[in-house]
Amino acid sequence: xxxxxxxxxxxxxxxxxxxxxxxxxxxxxxxxxxxxxxxxxxxxxxxxxxxxxxxxxxxxxxxxxxxxxxxxxxxxxxxxxxxxxxxxxxxxxxxxxxxxxxxxxxxxxxxxxxxxxxxxx
Numbered sequence: 001x002x003x004x005x006x007x008x009x010x011x012x013x014x015x016x017x018x019x020x021x022x023x024x025x026x027x028x029x030x031x032x033x034x035x036x037x038x039x040x041x042x043x044x045x046x047x048x049x050x051x052x053x054x055x056x057x058x059x060x061x062x063x064x065x066x067x068x069x070x071x072x073x074x075x076x077x078x079x080x081x082x083x084x085x086x087x088x089x090x091x092x093x094x095x096x097x098x099x100x101x102x103x104x105x106x107x108x109x110x111x112x113x114x115x116x117x118x119x120x121x
Contacts, residue, residue, distance in 0.1 A: 015053040022060050025068075033071045036081065037063060040089050048093055048100065055099025063092070 026037050040063060050056045070080045081088040097103060113119075 012053050015057050018057045019060070022057065022064060025064055029064075029067060030071050032077055033067045036077045037067050040081075040085070043086075043089055044093065047090070048096075049102055050096060050099040051101040051104075052099035055096050059093075059096040059099070062095075 026034055026041075029037060041060065044050070044059070048059075050059065067077075067080065069075075070077070
């Protein structure tokens with residue numbers, strides 16, 4: 001009961017635990033891979049607009065999987081992200097669009113215009 005109330009205020013405690021595990025995992029990466037992942041995560045924080053915690057945790061874990069595998073295989077960071085790291089991460093982000101706050105706003109816009117135009121109730 002108390003945990004439910006706390007989660008209503010703070011968000012999912014399980015997702016916070018998963019995020020801390022993710023951070024610890026990334027700290028264990030070789031320096032170049034860790035720096036790349038941290039830079040990408042920073043970019044995602046500003047650009048990604050992910051508002052759903054479960055989507056954010058899944059996306060970060062998938063990113064960590066990719067770089068962890070790259071490090072294990074000896075794949076250079078540049079070979080992972082390509083010549084344009086912005087294009088790489090924006091393409092990567094498209095796989096998690098269901099968690100972006102802008103989708104909620106897009107739906108509100110569509111419904112508002114549909115209501116005004118009489119297309120939907």
